[in-house]
Amino acid sequence: MPSDIYLILILALILWLSPFIANLIKMPIPAVEILIGSILATIGVIHKNEYFELIAEVGFLYLMFLAGLEVNLSKVLNAPKTLINRGLAYISLLAILSIISWYIFKLNIIFTLALPLISVGLLATLSKIYGKDKKWIEIGFIVGILGEIASIIALTILDAASEVGFSIELIYKLSILFGFILLIILLYKILDLIFWWIPELKDNLMPKNSHAEHDIRLSMALFFLFIVIMIWLHLELALGTFIAGVAISAFFHHKKELEEKMGNFGFGFLVPLFFIHVGTTFDLSAIKLPGVLSNALLIIALSFIIKIVSTIVLQPFLKPKELILLALGLSMPLTLLVAIATIGYNTKYITLLNYYSLILAAILEILIAMSAIKFLARKA
Numbered sequence: 001m002p003s004d005i006y007l008i009l010i011l012a013l014i015l016w017l018s019p020f021i022a023n024l025i026k027m028p029i030p031a032v033e034i035l036i037g038s039i040l041a042t043i044g045v046i047h048k049n050e051y052f053e054l055i056a057e058v059g060f061l062y063l064m065f066l067a068g069l070e071v072n073l074s075k076v077l078n079a080p081k082t083l084i085n086r087g088l089a090y091i092s093l094l095a096i097l098s099i100i101s102w103y104i105f106k107l108n109i110i111f112t113l114a115l116p117l118i119s120v121g122l123l124a125t126l127s128k129i130y131g132k133d134k135k136w137i138e139i140g141f142i143v144g145i146l147g148e149i150a151s152i153i154a155l156t157i158l159d160a161a162s163e164v165g166f167s168i169e170l171i172y173k174l175s176i177l178f179g180f181i182l183l184i185i186l187l188y189k190i191l192d193l194i195f196w197w198i199p200e201l202k203d204n205l206m207p208k209n210s211h212a213e214h215d216i217r218l219s220m221a222l223f224f225l226f227i228v229i230m231i232w233l234h235l236e237l238a239l240g241t242f243i244a245g246v247a248i249s250a251f252f253h254h255k256k257e258l259e260e261k262m263g264n265f266g267f268g269f270l271v272p273l274f275f276i277h278v279g280t281t282f283d284l285s286a287i288k289l290p291g292v293l294s295n296a297l298l299i300i301a302l303s304f305i306i307k308i309v310s311t312i313v314l315q316p317f318l319k320p321k322e323l324i325l326l327a328l329g330l331s332m333p334l335t336l337l338v339a340i341a342t343i344g345y346n347t348k349y350i351t352l353l354n355y356y357s358l359i360l361a362a363i364l365e366i367l368i369a370m371s372a373i374k375f376l377a378r379k380a
Helices: 001-025 029-042 050-070 072-078 081-106 107-114 121-129 135-165 168-197 200-205 214-233 237-253 256-280 284-286 291-315 320-329 335-348 352-379
Strands: none
Touching: 001 029, 001 050, 001 200, 001 256, 029 200, 029 214, 029 284, 029 320, 050 072, 050 121, 050 237, 072 081, 072 237, 081 107, 081 291, 107 256, 107 291, 121 256, 121 335, 121 352, 135 168, 135 284, 135 320, 135 335, 168 200, 168 237, 168 284, 200 214, 214 237, 214 256, 237 335, 256 335, 256 352, 284 291, 284 352, 291 320, 291 352, 320 352
16 A cells, blocks of 8 residues: 555544544543654654645644634724733743743753743634633733734744844844734724725625635635745744734624634644644654753743743733633644744754754643643633
8 A cells, every 4th residue: 555545544543533532531632633643653653744744734824824713803902901011011021031041040042932932823722622702712812912923023033043144134034024014904904994984895705695605715815825925025924824814803703604614624624634743743762862851841841830920910810720721821832842943953053852852842731731721621
């Protein structure tokens, strides 16, 4: 049997069986998919395949798109100024505590940059499981968006600096990033005004009763359009697909069933393949190598600690248990960790053992955080 067909069959079985296994062993489905991928890759059942890697990358971008769909932009824009200010204070405190950790533990600079990373991608998964009406998830999206932007900016600076150094070209690359963000804000204002003057335009673009699935077609068109734009601008693709999701949510919120349709497809197919692929990127036998496990555990512990401690600035909005849930929900910057590990290793900032530590930390953070969230949410 050709290896590609064999791989497809294995992936099909994992997609089908992982929910049953998760229910049996009482673990979150994404955590189970990562574990299965890691185990099967280690024993040689799953092998590297360019098409699998490509569809896994699409799965991650689609996860970021779904995270954008979950965002109620009007709530973010109309959020109390005190919440926005405290969200910014939360991110600033993360940075300060990371610098303190670097000084105390003499961390590698890449490890230090990894500690405060935030991604809202997996909040979409948590929202699917626990409901987006949960207050800690609502605030998590608002704070997480601010943190995601800060994390992507930090990653962009590191990536650009690794290519061109700290030079004029770095300033040029960063000006493109900030210019793009300002342009998106301007376009939002213009479109918001157009839809206010011509409200029927929304129904024309996404008819309420359409047998041609106009809503899905427009959503996917924007999804791929923003990917192309980000490739053209040499910016982070995840930022583009996230913005595409936010745009759909902001302007077509009258299509209540769209989010469910897009989510069912994503969480039933593309997103699980991404989680499985993440598992395959780590060989479990690397845990035996000196320093890999201990460094990974140090990164995880420090990351959880600084994120939980930093929630002190959000106390007026959430109860203590909700603060911990929020901190755990923002402690799974999987692909950002993988990205920063890859950049660090390719630029020789870290060794192969340090690279393994970061990849292991990225995987274990999801397993630990999701399991802890499930336990705390059940007790809530």
